[in-house]
Amino acid sequence: MRTFGTRFAARMARPTGALELMADLGTAMARGGEADIRMLGGGNPARIAPVEAVYRRRLEEIAADPVQFGRFIAGYSAPEGDLGFREAVALSLCNEFGWPLTAGNVGLTSGSQSAFFFLFNLFAGERTDGGHSRILLPLAPEYIGYADVGLTPGMLLARPAAIRELDDGYFKYFVDFDRLDVPDDIGALCVSRPTNPSGNVLTIEELQRLDALARARRVPFIVDAAYGLPFPGIQHEHLDSLWNPNVVLCLSLSKLGLPAARTGIIVADESIIEALTAFNATAALAPPSTGPVIVEPLLRSGELTRLCRNHLRPHYLAQSAAAVQALRAACAGLPLRIHRPEGAFFLWLWFPGLPISSDELYRRLKQRDVLVLSGHHFFPGVEQDDPHQHECLRLSYAQPPESVRAGIAILAEEVRRAYEGG
Numbered sequence: 001m002r003t004f005g006t007r008f009a010a011r012m013a014r015p016t017g018a019l020e021l022m023a024d025l026g027t028a029m030a031r032g033g034e035a036d037i038r039m040l041g042g043g044n045p046a047r048i049a050p051v052e053a054v055y056r057r058r059l060e061e062i063a064a065d066p067v068q069f070g071r072f073i074a075g076y077s078a079p080e081g082d083l084g085f086r087e088a089v090a091l092s093l094c095n096e097f098g099w100p101l102t103a104g105n106v107g108l109t110s111g112s113q114s115a116f117f118f119l120f121n122l123f124a125g126e127r128t129d130g131g132h133s134r135i136l137l138p139l140a141p142e143y144i145g146y147a148d149v150g151l152t153p154g155m156l157l158a159r160p161a162a163i164r165e166l167d168d169g170y171f172k173y174f175v176d177f178d179r180l181d182v183p184d185d186i187g188a189l190c191v192s193r194p195t196n197p198s199g200n201v202l203t204i205e206e207l208q209r210l211d212a213l214a215r216a217r218r219v220p221f222i223v224d225a226a227y228g229l230p231f232p233g234i235q236h237e238h239l240d241s242l243w244n245p246n247v248v249l250c251l252s253l254s255k256l257g258l259p260a261a262r263t264g265i266i267v268a269d270e271s272i273i274e275a276l277t278a279f280n281a282t283a284a285l286a287p288p289s290t291g292p293v294i295v296e297p298l299l300r301s302g303e304l305t306r307l308c309r310n311h312l313r314p315h316y317l318a319q320s321a322a323a324v325q326a327l328r329a330a331c332a333g334l335p336l337r338i339h340r341p342e343g344a345f346f347l348w349l350w351f352p353g354l355p356i357s358s359d360e361l362y363r364r365l366k367q368r369d370v371l372v373l374s375g376h377h378f379f380p381g382v383e384q385d386d387p388h389q390h391e392c393l394r395l396s397y398a399q400p401p402e403s404v405r406a407g408i409a410i411l412a413e414e415v416r417r418a419y420e421g422g
Contacts, residue, residue: 038407081108085292133187147380156381194343233308261291330412
């Protein structure tokens with residue numbers, strides 16, 4: 001096997017949680033998808049018939065219109081992304097939230113992961129003065145994809161969340177503001193909302209306090225809303241959002257049901273968008289136009305808002321309730337705790353005192369064709385290991401209900417076997 005001697009290769013070509021996640025997903029799809037494997041691990045969105053019908057109609061409209069077809073497939077966009085779509089995003093956010101935005105505040109990337117590769121290395125890493133700066137994650141567990149996008153090791157610093165157990169078998173994470181400090185070497189703060197993996201939705205008051213901490217250090221505050229408002233809007237509580245020139249808001253078309261379009265959206269101060277434009281031109285020439293051309297008229301007409309309100313959000317809310325019911329039935333007698341689901345399309349499971357690690361449980365389930373994600377991947381930058389990190393799993397309920405139920409039944413069997421010493 002070929003080896004590479006560069007620091008870049010050592011950093012970017014090593015095994016990671018994100019690689020494991022996507023490799024599992026690719027293998028499952030190659031073997032026939034959910035018919036053969038219960039895919040409860042990945043972030044692939046549900047296939048919702050009324051939503052896909054709209055995208056199919058848009059493809060027919062694009063194919064019939066030479067101008068749209070040219071934008072869709074026959075030409076590069078500007079390096080900051082398709083102008084018409086960027087204008088539509090700015091206008092939509094201005095109308096919905098009253099934010100003073102123009103197309104100059106909006107830039108596109110080839111998916112959200114590319115956006116975070118750019119942002120994290122823009123604000124943190126080796127500085128021109130020879131020092132180093134880091135990204136602070138104020139609430140761990142946090143998104144698996146943040147862990148490995150930094151070009152320099154040790155880029156992330158995370159603070160464990162405070163845990164509050166609730167009476168109904170749920171628990172909830174909170175930002176532990178009493179213990180949250182922002183060291184001098186922090187280059188930006190970052191949260192996901194809804195939080196991937198737990199489905200936690202930070203309140204607007206929590207966002208404002210974190211933004212105030214960032215402003216006090218004169219660093220940006222990154223808010224990853226890939227599952228949240230305004231689209232896809234898989235957010236069941238706290239239906240508000242935050243933006244100002246210090247906030248970098250990250251959106252995506254993936255969870256609308258368009259993951260193959262690879263469209264990430266950054267809403268930020270114009271100086272950040274200008275830097276993104278240069279990055280895109282150097283690294284990729286330009287981001288794709290396919291997603292923007294499909295979605296732009298839906299965004300301008302309000303049809304996208306109606307799709308989110310009438311189909312996406314209700315679909316995932318019903319799936320969440322059904323998955324919780326199945327888990328509680330299958331895991332009766334086990335010390336299961338579920339993070340209260342407030343958004344996204346995951347359940348975050350905690351088995352206090354689990355006799356095996358969550359990574360071992362993941363591997364046992366994989367042997368039985370059930371794919372979940374081990375919780376230990378979701379604590380990047382936490383300075384001290386804690387048993388809680390190895391007692392949790394992320395489970396997606398976006399796949400068909402029968403597949404989710406079958407996977408949950410096998411999960412319960414393996415957890416029960418572990419507690420019984422097997």
